Amino acid sequence: MIRTMGFWRMIIPGMLLIGLAACAAPKPPATQKAVGPPILDGRRGMAGFPLSPGPAPGSVGELESSILQAYRLRLELPSATTRPVSVIGDELSWLDTLRVDVSGAKVRIEYLPRQLEVGAVELTRSRVAQLDYLATPLWFEQAQVNLWTSARMADVRIVRDSRNQSGLILAGAEQGFLEISLSGKDLPQAALQILRRGAAHVGANVKSVSIDLRSDDPGSLEGALRVESSILLVPVTFSVHGRMEIDDRFRVHFSNGQARGEDALGTLVASFLEMKMRKTEQEIRPLMRFADDRTQVRWMKFDARDGLRLAIGFGR
Numbered sequence: 001m002i003r004t005m006g007f008w009r010m011i012i013p014g015m016l017l018i019g020l021a022a023c024a025a026p027k028p029p030a031t032q033k034a035v036g037p038p039i040l041d042g043r044r045g046m047a048g049f050p051l052s053p054g055p056a057p058g059s060v061g062e063l064e065s066s067i068l069q070a071y072r073l074r075l076e077l078p079s080a081t082t083r084p085v086s087v088i089g090d091e092l093s094w095l096d097t098l099r100v101d102v103s104g105a106k107v108r109i110e111y112l113p114r115q116l117e118v119g120a121v122e123l124t125r126s127r128v129a130q131l132d133y134l135a136t137p138l139w140f141e142q143a144q145v146n147l148w149t150s151a152r153m154a155d156v157r158i159v160r161d162s163r164n165q166s167g168l169i170l171a172g173a174e175q176g177f178l179e180i181s182l183s184g185k186d187l188p189q190a191a192l193q194i195l196r197r198g199a200a201h202v203g204a205n206v207k208s209v210s211i212d213l214r215s216d217d218p219g220s221l222e223g224a225l226r227v228e229s230s231i232l233l234v235p236v237t238f239s240v241h242g243r244m245e246i247d248d249r250f251r252v253h254f255s256n257g258q259a260r261g262e263d264a265l266g267t268l269v270a271s272f273l274e275m276k277m278r279k280t281e282q283e284i285r286p287l288m289r290f291a292d293d294r295t296q297v298r299w300m301k302f303d304a305r306d307g308l309r310l311a312i313g314f315g316r
Helices: 004-019 060-074 186-200 264-281
Strands: 085-088 094-101 121-140 143-160 166-182 204-214 220-231 234-246 251-254 258-261 284-286 296-303 308-315
Touching: 060 085, 060 094, 121 166, 143 186, 166 186, 186 204, 186 220, 234 264, 251 264, 258 264
Parallel strands: 094 121
Antiparallel strands: 085 094, 121 143, 143 166, 166 308, 204 220, 220 234, 234 251, 234 258, 251 284, 296 308
């Protein structure tokens, strides 16, 4: 999608370090007002596509070329892939098909993702009869994730933000779904790689990560995360555990976050995380939001029987 690594940055650190911020709280009433930012934000590129730097595409061929060039900057595409991007239509305003299949690709180590800014300027808009994105799997170093999005009668918009970053966002659709999954083997490996990248900026070395997840019903996720790391050979070990629940209006609720340190620096990190969790507990966040407010989440499901699977259905 528009920010392949955006998934990792949101789902792994967000849902496991902060998102899993409760132990076993009852479901809050669905009458509370959502005040926080959405977990998945289509306005910022989630479920959309990247575009290469330069002028906005002005034709069907230019759109296909721009998307392909952008993915080549982000991914190492398999040599056997003949046509990873296919855009079919007589004119840019009405497309029959927009299909991207980067299955087997690997995220480039040097790629640093950035989401689009909320409020990016709309340049053009199109209607797509059938939109599909497949990355089954997509490799992130030694871990793999499966991503799949499909939408019928989709509205897409070319936008550009104040940093001159462009993208093709999925603004809405008559009907569609999004599915993200990692196996039990790949989930801790993905978290390890993500945390290693982040920790390197502060001179820390993450040695190991363990994750334990459980879903009692399709709308809840409970789990624990333990991180063993060090800074200048000084151990930093801590754990976070908790629960998140989705109400009948598809808003995410957090409560009673807990973190525990196993050494001096780990205790300091745990205290910082608990402070962040307390702030998160004051927010109720929409699960997903689109630029077209008529498009809403219609169903969702967590599955933690072997790793993590999140499926979301949406439509007008």
